[in-house]
Every structure is written in C-alpha cells, then in structure tokens.
Amino acid sequence: MNGNSTLAAHRSQGMKAAQLLFPAYLWLVLAVFLPLSAMVFFSFVTEMPFTGKPWSMTVANYAAFFTTGIYAKLLLSSLRLAFEVTFWCVVLGFPAAYVLAKVLKGRSREAIFLLVILPFWSNGLVRVFSWAMVLRSGGILDTLLNAVLPFKVDIDLIYSYPAVIIGLVHSYVPYIVLTCYLSLQAIDDSVIEAARSLGASRFTVLRRLIIPLSLPGIVAGAVLVFVPVIGSFMEPRILGGRTGTFYGTVIEDQFVAVFNWPLGAALSFILLAVVLFILAAASPVMRRSA
Amino acid sequence: MSPLTRLLEVVGRLFVGLLLAFLYLPIVIMGLMSFNASPFYMLPIEWSTTWYVQLAGNAQLVDASLYSLKIALATALIATTLGTAASLALFRYEFKGKKILQALLLPPIAIPWLITGTAMLVFFFGVGIGRGLHALILGHVALALPYVIIVNNARLKTFAPELEEAARSLGANQWQVTRRVTLPWIAPSVVAGALFAFAVSFDQFVVSYFLATPGQTTLPVEIYAAIRKGFTPEINAVSTIIIVLSMALMLFTARFYKFGGND
Numbered sequence: 001m002n003g004n005s006t007l008a009a010h011r012s013q014g015m016k017a018a019q020l021l022f023p024a025y026l027w028l029v030l031a032v033f034l035p036l037s038a039m040v041f042f043s044f045v046t047e048m049p050f051t052g053k054p055w056s057m058t059v060a061n062y063a064a065f066f067t068t069g070i071y072a073k074l075l076l077s078s079l080r081l082a083f084e085v086t087f088w089c090v091v092l093g094f095p096a097a098y099v100l101a102k103v104l105k106g107r108s109r110e111a112i113f114l115l116v117i118l119p120f121w122s123n124g125l126v127r128v129f130s131w132a133m134v135l136r137s138g139g140i141l142d143t144l145l146n147a148v149l150p151f152k153v154d155i156d157l158i159y160s161y162p163a164v165i166i167g168l169v170h171s172y173v174p175y176i177v178l179t180c181y182l183s184l185q186a187i188d189d190s191v192i193e194a195a196r197s198l199g200a201s202r203f204t205v206l207r208r209l210i211i212p213l214s215l216p217g218i219v220a221g222a223v224l225v226f227v228p229v230i231g232s233f234m235e236p237r238i239l240g241g242r243t244g245t246f247y248g249t250v251i252e253d254q255f256v257a258v259f260n261w262p263l264g265a266a267l268s269f270i271l272l273a274v275v276l277f278i279l280a281a282a283s284p285v286m287r288r289s290a
Numbered sequence: 291m292s293p294l295t296r297l298l299e300v301v302g303r304l305f306v307g308l309l310l311a312f313l314y315l316p317i318v319i320m321g322l323m324s325f326n327a328s329p330f331y332m333l334p335i336e337w338s339t340t341w342y343v344q345l346a347g348n349a350q351l352v353d354a355s356l357y358s359l360k361i362a363l364a365t366a367l368i369a370t371t372l373g374t375a376a377s378l379a380l381f382r383y384e385f386k387g388k389k390i391l392q393a394l395l396l397p398p399i400a401i402p403w404l405i406t407g408t409a410m411l412v413f414f415f416g417v418g419i420g421r422g423l424h425a426l427i428l429g430h431v432a433l434a435l436p437y438v439i440i441v442n443n444a445r446l447k448t449f450a451p452e453l454e455e456a457a458r459s460l461g462a463n464q465w466q467v468t469r470r471v472t473l474p475w476i477a478p479s480v481v482a483g484a485l486f487a488f489a490v491s492f493d494q495f496v497v498s499y500f501l502a503t504p505g506q507t508t509l510p511v512e513i514y515a516a517i518r519k520g521f522t523p524e525i526n527a528v529s530t531i532i533i534v535l536s537m538a539l540m541l542f543t544a545r546f547y548k549f550g551g552n553d
Contacts (some may be wrong), residue, residue, distance in 0.1 A: 020375040
C-alpha cells in the first residue's frame with residue numbers, strides 16, 4: 001500500500017484520520033499534557049498567580065530542594081523503598097510466573113493466572129486498608145498465631161516500615177507475575193530440553209537460558225512496580241503512620257495541608273524527571289521483547 | 291519424570307499457593323470482620339450484619355457511592371466513544387506522526403498518578419476550571435482513554451482490512467462500513483474497554499483526591515478520610531462490597547474478552 005501512495009493520498013488519509021483522532025487527543029492534551037507543562041511554569045513562581053496575591057518568577061522552589069537537604073533525603077528514602085518493594089516483587093513474582101508458564105497446564109493454569117491478576121484490578125486503597133486490619137497489634141494475625149502457637153507472640157507491624165513494604169508488595173506483585181509470565185511463555189520448551197539433554201544443570205539452564213530470555217519481562221515488570229512506588233503516598237500514610245513520611249507524602253502535604261502549591265509543583269516536577277530517566281534507561285531492554 | 295523434578299514441581303505449586311494466600315488473606319479477613327458484631331474485631335466472630343445496616347443509613351457514604359457511580363458511568367461512556375473513534379483511525383489510516391500519537395498514550399498510564407493529579411489540580415485552577423464534577427470527569431476520561439484505545443487496537447489486529455474494502459466496493463459509505471462491518475467485529479473489545487474505563491474511574495483514588503471538592507467527594511476519597519480518622523467497621527463493610535463488585539466486574543470482563551477472542 002505504501003509503495004505507490006503519493007503525498008496527496010497520504011494527506012487525505014491524514015485528514016480523515018484527524019477527524020477521528022481529534023476529540024480523543026484534544027482531551028488528552030487538555031487534561032494531561034497541558035497540566036504537565038503548566039506545572040513547570042507554576043514551579044517557578046512565588047505565589048499561585050490566580051489567588052490575587054502578588055507573584056513573581058523565582059527559582060527558590062528548586063533551591064529549596066537542593067539546599068535544605070530534607071527533600072533530597074526523602075526522595076532517596078522513596079527510591080530505597082521502591083528498590084526494596086521491586087526486589088520482593090521479583091523474588092515472589094518470578095518463580096510464581098515460572099510455575100504458571102512451565103509447570104501448570106490447561107484450565108488450572110488459566111484459573112490461577114486469573115486469580116493472581118484479579119486483585120490488581122480491584123480497589124488498591126481498600127486492599128491497603130485490609131492489611132492495616134491484619135497487621136495491627138491485637139489484630140487478626142496476632143490472635144490467630146497466639147491461638148495456634150504455644151508461646152506468646154506480639155505482632156505489631158502496623159505503622160512501621162515493614163508494613164509499608166508488605167502493603168506495596170501486595171499491591172504490585174501481580175504486575176511482575178503478568179510481565180514475566182508473558183516472556184516465560186514465549187520460551188520454547190524444546191530449547192530448555194535441548195540444553196538439559198546436552199548436560200546443562202538446572203541451575204545453568206536457569207542462569208544461561210531462562211533468565212536472559214525472560215529479562216525483558218522482568219525489566220518491564222520492575223519498571224511498572226518501581227515507578228508508581230516512588231510516587232506512593234496513600235500506602236505509607238495508612239500503613240506507615242509516623243514512620244511513613246516519604247517523598248510522595250510531602251508532595252501531598254504541599255497540596256492538601258501546607259498549601260504551598262509552587263513548591264509542590266517543583267517537587268512533583270523533580271519526581272517526573274526521575275521517572276522519565278528510569279523509563280528511558282529501561283526502554284532498550286524492554287524493546288528487545290517487542 | 292525424575293523424583294527431583296516431581297519434588298520441584300510440588301514445591302513450585304506450593305509456592306504459587308502461598309502467593310495466592312498472601313494476595314487473598316487480608317481481603318478475606320476484611321470480609322469476615324465486616325460481619326463481626328464486635329467493633330474491636332474480637333474473635334471468635336459473632337456473626338451479624340449490623341455494619342451493613344449502619345452503612346445503608348450513612349448518608350455521607352451512600353452519597354459518595356452514587357457520586358462515584360455517576361462519574362464512572364460518564365467516564366466509561368465518553369472514553370469509550372472517543373477512544374474507539376481514535377483506535378479506528380490508528381488502525382485504518384497511514385499518516386505521518388502515527389507512531390508519536392501511539393507513544394503519547396503511554397504517559398497517562400506510566401506517570402505516577404500523584405504527578406498527573408497534582409498537575410491537573412494546578413492547571414485546572416490556573417485556567418478557571420477549578421475542582422468538582424467536571425474536573426473529575428475531565429481527569430478520569432484522560433486516564434481511561436489510553437486503556438480503551440490499547441484494548442481496541444489489540445482486537446483490531448485480528449481484523450482483516452479487506453473486509454472494509456469489500457464493503458466499500460459494494461457501495462457502503464464510511465459510516466455503514468464502520469457500523470455494519472468493523473464495530474460488530476470489535477464489539478468485545480469495545481465492551482471490555484468500557485468496563486476498564488468504568489473500573490479505572492470507580493477505583494480511582496489519587497486523582498479524585500486532588501480534584502474533588504471537599505464537600506462532595508467520591509467513595510475512595512471518603513474511605514481514605516475515614517481510615518485516617520480511625521478504623522470503623524462500617525468502612526470494612528463498604529470496602530468488602532467494593533472489592534467483591536470490582537472483582538466480579540473484572541472477572542466478567544476477562545470472560546467476555548476471552549469469548550470474543552475465541553470466535
């Protein structure tokens with residue numbers, strides 16, 4: 001079709017396409033791309049211009065990030081949280097994806113796959129809240145364990161760093177299972193059999209064959225977990241209590257408690273830069289799968 | 291099969307079982323506790339529907355639920371219409387910049403909602419849109435649109451463009467081609483896209499949190515406020531209802547989309 005298509009034909013196709021595309025993309029521009037661009041502008045002002053207060057351009061909001069150290073420190077702790085959550089998600093999700101793709105067959109595979117990714121499509125806030133019930137002292141986990149175990153245990157994980165990790169891993173592990181399952185399923189079983197019959201140990205097959213071939217899936221899943229976790233604020237608030245202060249919660253505060261929107265915009269924009277950097281760094285590996 | 295292989299398979303199945311337990315245990319416990327008469331979650335459970343009865347009488351939560359439902363329905367309708375039109379254009383025509391347009395669908399999905407939500411808040415205030423129902427619908431549709439387009443595009447890949455050409459050469463106009471040939475083929479993905487859009491909106495917390503007016507909020511925002519004030523068994527009850535409904539909706543979507551893909 002492209003071979004003899006002239007420029008004119010291309011143009012008329014473009015016109016027809018534009019009519020159908022215009023409403024959707026106008027909407028995206030208005031509600032996503034203009035706001036993201038406007039945020040850059042608002043991150044350079046002293047006061048929000050429409051409040052009636054006098055305002056001027058400034059770099060103070062960014063200076064605050066680089067000089068006070070508190071925001072940079074919080075960003076680092078959010079990055080650390082994201083690393084730990086991603087690590088646990090891969091540790092739990094990859095083996096499960098392997099069992100789903102290579103061990104289970106037929107209807108049981110379909111049913112269990114659906115069961116794994118189903119919670120992910122249910123309300124995230126409610127799922128985090130359900131952990132708050134389980135983890136609190138005198139809560140269900142506590143009572144159950146004490147009923148079974150001969151010695152007294154006191155589980156009081158609520159409002160702690162591990163509680164935040166548990167809640168976030170619970171929220172995001174389905175992503176890893178999904179992406180790893182897709183790339184593991186694409187590995188031909190006969191390749192694995194060939195390697196085994198040529199004398200490769202299970203460990204060698206895993207290390208030299210399965211992990212390299214499923215790497216795009218692992219990386220894609222890791223990015224899908226890492227990126228939202230750096231910006232998480234609801235999970236640390238509900239499960240972390242006073243220990244749950246992260247970069248995301250500080251941004252939330254600027255908009256709903258402190259009302260320093262320009263600073264909030266600058267902090268958000270710095271987070272956006274970090275996110276875009278991670279997406280760009282991961283894209284060569286992910287593209288290999290496409 | 292060697293004994294070691296068999297052992298490893300058993301361990302593997304056990305592992306998946308434990309992962310499922312990890313995923314469902316808190317949800318099941320929450321559900322059980324919503325039927326426990328004790329507000330302090332004392333065991334053994336004293337079965338009761340008190341909290342559901344109280345919930346029905348909680349005007350604030352009922353209002354928020356209806357508000358969320360209204361927004362989700364509007365979002366599903368608008369996002370499905372605009373998204374299906376866009377996906378048809380992306381499928382049918384060759385033009386410059388198509389790759390860029392497809393890439394532009396990713397930011398609303400990939401950028402954390404905290405960033406998108408705060409950017410919307412700041413921008414909507416700046417241009418006078420402000421907060422409230424229209425801002426919420428504006429934001430929710432933008433988040434749902436990419437899902438609708440991506441789901442439709444996946445289905446359109448299985449569609450033979452020759453069918454459109456055949457219909458055209460038999461004298462059908464563009465609208466007739468779309469309505470009688472293309473849309474029936476992609477009907478499963480249009481429905482699936484609409485259900486996704488509904489779910490994205492109904493479960494949306496972060497963006498709603500920034501765009502809702504303090505007086506009238508959506509159900510997730512109301513729940514968040516209640517959780518931060520302290521635990522109440524009523525929140526267990528409403529949470530249980532939400533999680534059962536949203537899982538049922540997704541199960542239905544998965545089945546429906548699957549059936550569509552098999553014929």
